[in-house]
Amino acid sequence: MKRLLIPGGSGLFGLNLAMMKHGSMEVFGTVHNQILPHAPFTVRQSDLTQMGAVSRLIEDTKPDLIINCAAVASLDACEHDPGLAEQLNTQLPAEIAQKAAALSIPFIHLSTDAVFDGQKGNYAESDLPNPINQYARTKLWAEQVVGEVNAEAIIARINFYGWSLSGKRSLCEFFYNHFRSGKRMNGFIDLFYSPMLVCDLIDVLFQMLEKNLHGLYHVSVDEALSKYEFGCRLAQTFGFEQGLIEPVSWKEAALSAVRSPDLTLDVSKLKAALGTPLPTVADGLERLKQQSQDGYRQRLMAVGG
Numbered sequence: 001m002k003r004l005l006i007p008g009g010s011g012l013f014g015l016n017l018a019m020m021k022h023g024s025m026e027v028f029g030t031v032h033n034q035i036l037p038h039a040p041f042t043v044r045q046s047d048l049t050q051m052g053a054v055s056r057l058i059e060d061t062k063p064d065l066i067i068n069c070a071a072v073a074s075l076d077a078c079e080h081d082p083g084l085a086e087q088l089n090t091q092l093p094a095e096i097a098q099k100a101a102a103l104s105i106p107f108i109h110l111s112t113d114a115v116f117d118g119q120k121g122n123y124a125e126s127d128l129p130n131p132i133n134q135y136a137r138t139k140l141w142a143e144q145v146v147g148e149v150n151a152e153a154i155i156a157r158i159n160f161y162g163w164s165l166s167g168k169r170s171l172c173e174f175f176y177n178h179f180r181s182g183k184r185m186n187g188f189i190d191l192f193y194s195p196m197l198v199c200d201l202i203d204v205l206f207q208m209l210e211k212n213l214h215g216l217y218h219v220s221v222d223e224a225l226s227k228y229e230f231g232c233r234l235a236q237t238f239g240f241e242q243g244l245i246e247p248v249s250w251k252e253a254a255l256s257a258v259r260s261p262d263l264t265l266d267v268s269k270l271k272a273a274l275g276t277p278l279p280t281v282a283d284g285l286e287r288l289k290q291q292s293q294d295g296y297r298q299r300l301m302a303v304g305g
């Protein structure tokens with residue numbers, strides 16, 4: 001069985017990846033602060049900012065594939081501790097990418113649509129990034145250094161949603177939790193993006209590996225929608241009361257950080273390379289609903305005990 005190493009196996013992306021792949025691959029997921037006592041895969045506790053931690057992890061687990069999901073993914077946390085953000089979001093992927101290249105281990109680096117400033121939208125890989133906060137800056141630096149040290153790596157700019165360990169990590173869970181408890185919520189009508197369900201995204205990344213793709217790709221749905229529309233589509237899929245969402249401008253909300261209005265991605269390069277249609281928002285929301293009915297969501301949350 002092939003061995004998959006997931007630095008950041010307790011996060012939104014990493015835990016979904018581990019839950020999807022254990023059974024067909026031997027999965028090693030790292031955690032830092034979380035404990036996953038009921039994980040059906042091998043868990044290793046590690047602070048990956050510590051000297052030698054990455055080398056030890058790779059030597060011990062001898063992976064056939066590494067997908068790095070460890071990061072400081074919160075905008076506020078990156079502003080609060082810019083040095084840690086640089087360590088986790090730039091230096092760590094650079095180190096893993098370098099070791100993966102030296103050992104010829106396929107490597108996927110997860111980047112973000114937030115490398116753009118959101119003034120234009122429908123961004124292609126050839127468009128010039130312009131990060132507007134520390135999170136985005138550290139992610140862009142990582143793209144550059146990962147590309148320099150590992151020409152075989154896949155660098156995927158993404159935006160995604162899905163079920164998480166805490167039940168409140170993802171935007172879909174924000175909407176879902178409010179609908180379930182009948183509470184009113186705001187939905188931004190002027191923030192646009194192209195979100196893909198994390199499990200659909202994982203399927204696409206594995207198709208990219210099968211096709212031996214490498215380099216920079218935008219990996220998202222081929223659609224543009226506002227966060228408000230996303231909430232409405234979720235309500236329609238699950239049969240919730242859509243009127244509970246208040247359509248508002250993000251400029252009227254008291255947000256701590258300035259937002260990028262249009263982070264939609266052009267996925268022409270990926271579609272041409274894969275030659276198959278990409279999952280849609282409707283596909284993703286249907287699968288999200290199915291995962292709440294077939295026990296996937298419950299199994300994922302139960303991993304934490």
Ligand SMILES: NC(=O)c1ccc[n+]([C@@H]2O[C@H](COP(=O)([O-])OP(=O)(O)OC[C@H]3O[C@@H](n4cnc5c(N)ncnc54)[C@H](OP(=O)(O)O)[C@@H]3O)[C@@H](O)[C@H]2O)c1
Pocket residue numbers: 007008009010011012013014030031032033034035046047048049068069070071072073074088110111112113139158159160161169
């Ligand atoms: N979430 C999104 O919407 C989004 C959008 C675009 C791109 N991305 C990118 O996708 C990737 C995954 O994001 P995510 O949302 O899944 O992140 P997340 O839920 O915040 O998970 C982050 C992971 O990093 C681990 N970690 C944090 N500090 C660590 C340290 N010092 N040593 C080792 N591990 C550490 C965490 O472990 P513990 O929890 O155990 O402490 C957790 O497993 C990131 O590269 C992010 O930039 C995310």
